[in-house]
Amino acid sequence: MNKIVIILSLGVCCLDASTTQNVHITHEWGYPNLEESEEFQNWGGDCDNGRQQSPIDINFNKVLKGIYPKLIFNGYNSIAGCNIVNNGHSIQLSSFPQEMEISGGPLLASYIVEQIHFHWWSEHTLNNTRYPFEMHVVHRNKKYGNMTQAMKFKNGITVLGILYHYSNVGNPSIENVGKALNDSGLFNLINDPRKMNRLVSMKELIPQKIDSYITYEGSLTTPLCSEIVQWIIPLTTFPVRMNEILPFRKIENDDGKVITNNFREIQKTRNRPLIEISENIVSSSTKNDGLVSSPLTFFVLVCFVIPCL
Numbered sequence: 666m667n668k669i670v671i672i673l674s675l676g677v678c679c680l681d682a683s684t685t686q687n688v689h690i691t692h693e694w695g696y697p698n699l700e701e702s703e704e705f706q707n708w709g710g711d712c713d714n715g716r717q718q719s720p721i722d723i724n725f726n727k728v729l730k731g732i733y734p735k736l737i738f739n740g741y742n743s744i745a746g747c748n749i750v751n752n753g754h755s756i757q758l759s760s761f762p763q764e765m766e767i768s769g770g771p772l773l774a775s776y777i778v779e780q781i782h783f784h785w786w787s788e789h790t791l792n793n794t795r796y797p798f799e800m801h802v803v804h805r806n807k808k809y810g811n812m813t814q815a816m817k818f819k820n821g822i823t824v825l826g827i828l829y830h831y832s833n834v835g836n837p838s839i840e841n842v843g844k845a846l847n848d849s850g851l852f853n854l855i856n857d858p859r860k861m862n863r864l865v866s867m868k869e870l871i872p873q874k875i876d877s878y879i880t881y882e883g884s885l886t887t888p889l890c891s892e893i894v895q896w897i898i899p900l901t902t903f904p905v906r907m908n909e910i911l912p913f914r915k916i917e918n919d920d921g922k923v924i925t926n927n928f929r930e931i932q933k934t935r936n937r938p939l940i941e942i943s944e945n946i947v948s949s950s951t952k953n954d955g956l957v958s959s960p961l962t963f964f965v966l967v968c969f970v971i972p973c974l
């Protein structure tokens with residue numbers, strides 16, 4: 666078992682201590698080495714006893730229909746020059762050159778990007794299919810000054826979870842994050858952030874247009890597994906080449922063991938609403954547009970003009 670002895674930080678998925686409050690609880694947790702057929706550990710607390718845990722399988726037979734305003738993204742451009750760190754359980758990017766802000770969709774506030782990290786293989790699955798790679802873009806509600814504050818509230822955090830599929834089409838930004846690991850020799854440097862001098866573009870990391878996605882209420886996927894996350898999982902997956910993921914699978918934890926995989930096992934949905942959005946409200950007049958376009962309204966209108974049976 667890859668065990669990581671850390672001073673536990675309140676983490677969203679994988680937060681580093683620089684952006685979070687230290688709880689000063691020494692605790693061991695880690696991911697099983699699946700190549701050695703190791704088993705998932707119990708992490709304790711909400712991780713074991715929570716009722717809204719993440720990640721989950723997204724079963725399309727059980728999703729509910731939702732229509733929300735469009736998601737709005739501002740500032741999701743190049744993030745070259747940010748920090749990159751091996752935090753002992755993932756590779757994480759932070760301290761971005763500009764503010765990146767998401768609003769709209771199911772969100773009732775604006776959220777700004779605090780950090781980005783990666784999971785190999787994916788944490789969420791779609792109809793029980795696991796993807797090779799998942800990126801978590803962790804946002805904090807702008808009305809809270811920092812992550813510590815934001816993490817006290819149900820509406821404090823939203824995470825955009827991007828799934829990647831294997832392809833012959835490469836992803837230059839994922840490739841460059843992998844090259845940055847080599848540049849700085851981050852494989853065995855734990856919690857030692859370096860400057861990212863490779864070009865990484867958010868446009869290559871997340872879909873340009875997110876018109877269809879799943880949203881649900883869940884938790885952090887690492888201890889303390891706090892149930893404060895509004896998840897947004899776009900249904901458009903992104904390409905990545907197999908060899909672009911290989912550098913991530915070489916990083917080590919602070920026991921010096923290679924983290925071959927860093928996903929948490931699937932949690933129970935427990936009848937939580939999983940909402941699928943495949944169309945958006947486009948303007949304030951859409952309410953009327955929506956009514957006119959509904960089949961029932963069309964039927965009523967036709968029958969008003971031409972008597973129906």
Ligand SMILES: [Zn+2]
Nearest residue numbers: 678679801886
């Ligand atoms: Zn995560």
